Amino acid sequence: MRDPELPVLTLADLGVLREVVERDGRVVVTITPTYSGCPAVEEMGADLRRALRRAGFAEVExxxxxHPAWTTDWITEDGLRKLREAGIAPPSRLGPRAAGPVPLNLAPPSRRVPCPRCGSPRTTELSRFGATACKALRRCEDCAEPFEHVKEI
Amino acid sequence: MNADNATDSVYDGLVDQEDAHWAFGTGFHEPLAGVDRAVPDVDRADLTAYCLMLGDDALVLSQRLAEWCSRAPELEEDVALANIALDLLGQARLLLTRAGEVEGAGRDEDALAYLRDEREFRNVHLAEIECGPFAGGDFATTIARLLVFSSWKLAQYSRLRGSADPVLAAVAAKGLKELAYHRDHAAQWTVRLGDGTEESHRRMRAGLHRVWPFLDELFTAHPVELRLPGVAVDPAGLRSEVEDVLAEVCRAAGLELPDAAPAARVAGKAGRDGVHTEAMGYLLAEMQHLHRSLPGAKW
Known part of the structure; x- marks a missing residue:
């Protein structure tokens, strides 16, 4: 089952597929939204119901x-590789988050995001909010290609 | 639709659910499934009101930000403001669904968003005032509002993560990460505009002056918030953290902190009591008229 907005990834690659339980022919799938307003969640649900019905399960929930809230750290290693191969810069790993107030970030993003096409580290952020909630838009200063970057969250 | 349709049209998903409401076309009918939904042992009317306060803040600002779609100074900003609006809408849906669930009167997110009258909305005035694109502001004013709102919400959600209401805690933990992006976006624009040209500086300064009178309300506790210790956050405790952030941004932007008197309350009442500014009626008319004209309409 693929993500509607990042079709190079399966829902499992993306880390939104939490659990699949089958009992007496009834299947319960648990998914998690990436962002609170992610419109793809409904699409994922419809895709899952359709695929499971097609696979012969009449009762699908x-x-x-x-909770716990999704983080880009849940994207699998395989998922990161597939993103890179599709020309989308994958998020870096954030690791455990510090407690306390969220630090203010006034500087332009300092985290280096290498170009997924030519590998150059010289890239700039064009827009922090891209075509979907989870992506920013960047451009490589060496090969001049614009590319998308899955934002760390 | 035909479940065996081999073409897998992307539109099928939108009409897949019998109960898909027109507003979202989603069939997202169990948004709180999987979260511990136990209602803490507090007054249900109070908890319902508190969920409405939080939900209405997000919903109303989402509506305001959506007004910028196709009117922002650049395409990237159209996309950014729409994305921020979408995050807030997502938070609002969960919070209003929780309000309806705690209330137990059968009202869902749509009924609460589209069928309540102005006096039943509990959002702060800062979310509803006109800050552009129409009369009442411009892009800089909208950025000023977003800076103040998201700095305040971030502080509030960061404490709400420990709420005794498991749904509020889960929504806050998730929303916090989104708000951090919103606040950084607004802060970086404030610096660009404040530290930009003479004209951009003038506009950013005017924007801050426009929204500053609405700051005080953000830190004024409503009795409902004080009656829910452990569940609700006392907004008075957020003031110094938020003011520190705003001061830091203004310093970096070369802008002086405005010194503005708080906006007047009506007999001591404001947004949390359902007493709104003139702008609110127009906002609700636009947001609600389709649903009220065509009840139960679907995509």
Whole structure:
């Protein structure tokens, strides 16, 4: 099952597929939204119901779980590789988050995002909010190609 | 639709659900499934009101930001403001769904968003005032509002993560990460405009002056918030953290902190009591008229 907005990834690659339980022919799938307003969640649910019905399961329930909140750290290693191969810069790993107030970031993004096409580290952010909630738009200063970057969250 | 349709049209998903509401066309009918939904042992009317306060803040600002779509100074900003609006809408849906669930009167997110009258909305005035694109502001004013709102919300959600209401805690933990992006976006624009040309500086300064009178309300506790210790956040405790952030941004932007008197309250009441500014009626008319004209309409 593929992500509607990042079709190079499966829902498992993206880390939004939490659990699949089958009991007496009834399947309960638990997924998690990437962003609170992610419109793809409904599309994912419909895709899952359709695929499971096609696979012969008449009773399918798709549950959406908010907690714990999704993070880009849940994208699998395989998922990161597939993103890179598709020309989308993958997020870096954030690791455990510090407690306390979220630090203010006034500087332009300092995290280096290498160009997924030529590998150059010299890239600039064009827009922090891209075509979908989860992506920013960047451009490589060496090969001049614009590319998308899955934002760390 | 035909479940075996081999073409897999992307539009099928939109009409897949019998109960898909027109507003979202989603069939997202169990948004709180999978979260611990136990209602803490507090007064249900109070908790419902508190969920409405939080939900209405997000919903109303989302509506305001959506007004910029196709009117922002550059395409990237159209996309950014729409993205921020979408995050807030997502938070609002969860919070209003929780309000309806705690209330137990059968009202869902749509009923609460589209069928309540002005006096039943509990959002702060800062979310509803006109800050552009129409009369009442411009892009800089909208950025000023977003800076103040997201700095305040971030501080509020960061404490709400420890709420005794498991749904509020989950929504806050998720929303916090989104708000951090919103605040950084607004802060970086404030610096660009404040530290830009004479004209951009003038506009950013005017924008801050426009929204500053609405700051005080953000830190004024409503009795409902004080009656829910452990569940709600006392907004008075957020003031110094938020003011520190705003001061830091203004310093970097070369802007003086405005010194503005708080906006007047009506007999001591404001947004949290359902007493709104003139702008609110127009906002609701635009947001609600389709649903009220065509009840139950679907995509």
């Amino acid at each position: 798709v549950r959406t779980s908010l």
